[in-house]
Amino acid sequence: MSSAAAPEVVPGSVAAVAAAGLSASTVFFALLIPALVLYYVYFRISRRHLLELAEKIPGPQGYPVIGNALDFIGSSDTIFKNIYQKSFEFDQVIKIWIGPKLVIFLMDPRDVEIILSSHVYIDKSDEYRFFKPWLGNGLLISTGPKWRAHRKLIAPTFHLNVLKSFIDLFNANSRAVVEKMRREQGKEFDCHDYMSELTVEILLETAMGVSKTTQERSGFEYAMAVMKMCDILHLRHTKVWLRPDWLFNLTKYGKDQIQLLEIIHGLTKRVIKRKKEEYKTGKRSVINPAVATIQSEMKAAAKGKESKNSSTTVVEGLSFGQSAGLKDDLDVDDNDVGEKKRLAFLDLLIEAGQNGVVLTDEEVKEQVDTIMFEGHDTTAAGSSFFLSMMGTHPDIQERVIQELDEIFGDSDRPATFQDTLEMKYLERCLMETLRMYPPVPIIARELKTDLKLASGDYTVPAGATVVITTFKMHRQPNIYPNPDNFDPDNFLPEKTANRHYYAFVPFSAGPRSCVGRKYAMLKLKIVLSTILRNFRIRSDIKESDFRLQADIILKRAEGFKIRLEPRKPGIKA
Numbered sequence: 001m002s003s004a005a006a007p008e009v010v011p012g013s014v015a016a017v018a019a020a021g022l023s024a025s026t027v028f029f030a031l032l033i034p035a036l037v038l039y040y041v042y043f044r045i046s047r048r049h050l051l052e053l054a055e056k057i058p059g060p061q062g063y064p065v066i067g068n069a070l071d072f073i074g075s076s077d078t079i080f081k082n083i084y085q086k087s088f089e090f091d092q093v094i095k096i097w098i099g100p101k102l103v104i105f106l107m108d109p110r111d112v113e114i115i116l117s118s119h120v121y122i123d124k125s126d127e128y129r130f131f132k133p134w135l136g137n138g139l140l141i142s143t144g145p146k147w148r149a150h151r152k153l154i155a156p157t158f159h160l161n162v163l164k165s166f167i168d169l170f171n172a173n174s175r176a177v178v179e180k181m182r183r184e185q186g187k188e189f190d191c192h193d194y195m196s197e198l199t200v201e202i203l204l205e206t207a208m209g210v211s212k213t214t215q216e217r218s219g220f221e222y223a224m225a226v227m228k229m230c231d232i233l234h235l236r237h238t239k240v241w242l243r244p245d246w247l248f249n250l251t252k253y254g255k256d257q258i259q260l261l262e263i264i265h266g267l268t269k270r271v272i273k274r275k276k277e278e279y280k281t282g283k284r285s286v287i288n289p290a291v292a293t294i295q296s297e298m299k300a301a302a303k304g305k306e307s308k309n310s311s312t313t314v315v316e317g318l319s320f321g322q323s324a325g326l327k328d329d330l331d332v333d334d335n336d337v338g339e340k341k342r343l344a345f346l347d348l349l350i351e352a353g354q355n356g357v358v359l360t361d362e363e364v365k366e367q368v369d370t371i372m373f374e375g376h377d378t379t380a381a382g383s384s385f386f387l388s389m390m391g392t393h394p395d396i397q398e399r400v401i402q403e404l405d406e407i408f409g410d411s412d413r414p415a416t417f418q419d420t421l422e423m424k425y426l427e428r429c430l431m432e433t434l435r436m437y438p439p440v441p442i443i444a445r446e447l448k449t450d451l452k453l454a455s456g457d458y459t460v461p462a463g464a465t466v467v468i469t470t471f472k473m474h475r476q477p478n479i480y481p482n483p484d485n486f487d488p489d490n491f492l493p494e495k496t497a498n499r500h501y502y503a504f505v506p507f508s509a510g511p512r513s514c515v516g517r518k519y520a521m522l523k524l525k526i527v528l529s530t531i532l533r534n535f536r537i538r539s540d541i542k543e544s545d546f547r548l549q550a551d552i553i554l555k556r557a558e559g560f561k562i563r564l565e566p567r568k569p570g571i572k573a
């Protein structure tokens with residue numbers, strides 16, 4: 001009987017290593033290290049184009065593998081301060097690496113124009129995916145044909161004629177918040193809490209068309225949940241280890257997120273359910289533009305002034321938050337008096353969602369969540385920064401108050417659309433606030449094709465994330481002399497006429513501009529003028545001591561601390 005011959009052991013093979021009596025872990029590492037080296041070589045070769053172009057772009061020195069990730073360690077306000085300070089070591093284009101991710105910061109209006117005016121560079125960066133469990137594939141995140149179709153559907157629901165029909169609700173809610181804030185008189189308090197709750201309530205009553213009595217829980221709980229969600233999302237943006245979903249889900253933050261989303265989605269679901277019930281009973285908020293305009297004019301006449309025919313008023317871009325000369329899909333046919341009947345946001349969505357033909361139930365929910373988030377935190381921050389500016393610049397505040405006294409005299413009457421057009425100085429203060437403290441301090445896009453910049457001989461490679469640094473661009477001394485000085489005259493017509501259109505983009509611009517731009521401006525003017533008709537704002541903290549943090553939305557880390565002094569006795573709501 002012949003015995004089988006023992007297999008030949010090839011020198012250097014795994015079998016040889018095993019035969020030599022080495023442990024399984026030694027074998028594993030003996031294989032892992034060459035595999036990693038091979039993967040690294042492949043990774044570099046496959047990204048040669050990206051690496052070569054990135055090499056030519058200036059930026060701070062990073063470490064191997066992690067790049068500049070260490071710059072994102074520390075508290076939110078420390079990170080913001082450090083990164084902003086570092087940016088002064090470079091010029092208009094700055095590169096950083098967050099691990100393998102190439103990020104290019106842009107702050108020259110010519111480069112910003114290329115991105116924002118384009119119909120090609122519309123894809124949001126990968127970081128926006130952290131919003132998905134919350135906002136699904138709503139307008140902020142979606143791209144391609146879905147985004148285009150939904151934008152076309154939703155933009156008209158923020159048409160000026162729809163907004164005019166909200167003026168009474170803007171007024172009533174502004175008066176209510178003034179009454180609530182009276183209890184804070186004389187003491188220092190955080191006005192953001194009030195502005196946050198107010199914006200949620202206004203959104204529910206206007207865009208969603210849900211009356212206060214149908215809201216089971218207060219907007220405050222929702223607003224607080226949104227704030228905490230933003231903290232979590234910000235952590236995921238800046239802490240590399242929280243990026244993978246599987247790891248994040250195991251952490252305390254992952255568990256907190258589940259609870260917060262229950263509160264947030266709970267409210268949106270209730271709102272949609274209520275609206276659907278109303279729809280079944282035939283109740284819809286159809287806005288007849290002629291009626292909205294007539295109402296506005298009647299109010300102007302009632303105050304004894306001749307109406308300047310607001311139906312045909314050409315409202316310059318600046319009154320609605322963007323440089324005159326820029327146009328987007330919100331600027332179409334503002335004067336369509338007597339033509340189309342328009343639906344407010346949620347009415348239109350419910351109609352489009354009938355039988356899931358145009359929108360599925362899930363899509364309706366995603367859009368409601370998106371508008372509730374985008375429409376609330378941004379305006380709460382904008383109004384809180386405005387009040388902070390009034391408190392830290394008493395002389396400027398006096399000029400705003402003087403303008404309001406000229407418009408309203410001693411009357412407690414609500415503001416009309418025409419009044420808001422006359423608040424020219426307040427408007428300039430608001431623009432200056434949005435310049436220095438843009439609530440959305442950066443806008444990020446993912447590049448699918450190479451991008452040749454206009455500001456210098458640089459090409460940003462496909463695969464990179466470009467970040468438009470609105471905050472930094474708004475403080476460029478070559479655009480705004482003395483940029484850290486709060487100066488509403490930066491928005492005098494002669495000053496804006498000489499500036500690049502894209503040098504002021506608090507609401508972004510172009511095809512993916514903010515769909516709520518006009519809504520926000522109109523609402524802010526009514527809320528802020530109502531507050532200043534009742535109080536003088538004081539601040540014990542100097543502007544130079546503000547600690548800024550950018551957890552998605554720009555905020556003051558110490559809270560928006562102000563004090564109120566009454567201007568007149570309580571008004572009747």
Ligand code: HEM
Nearest residue numbers: 139140374375378379382439440506507508514515516520
């Ligand atoms: C002061 C207030 C506001 C500021 C500063 C602001 C700013 C912005 C900015 C910069 C963007 C672009 C974001 C990006 O591309 O990543 C944006 C998008 C958007 N905003 Fe606003 N926003 C404000 C208020 C509102 C309001 C009140 C609403 C709705 C009622 C709203 C709804 C949206 C939506 C839906 C988008 C996504 C548009 C799209 O991608 O097509 N925003 N906003």
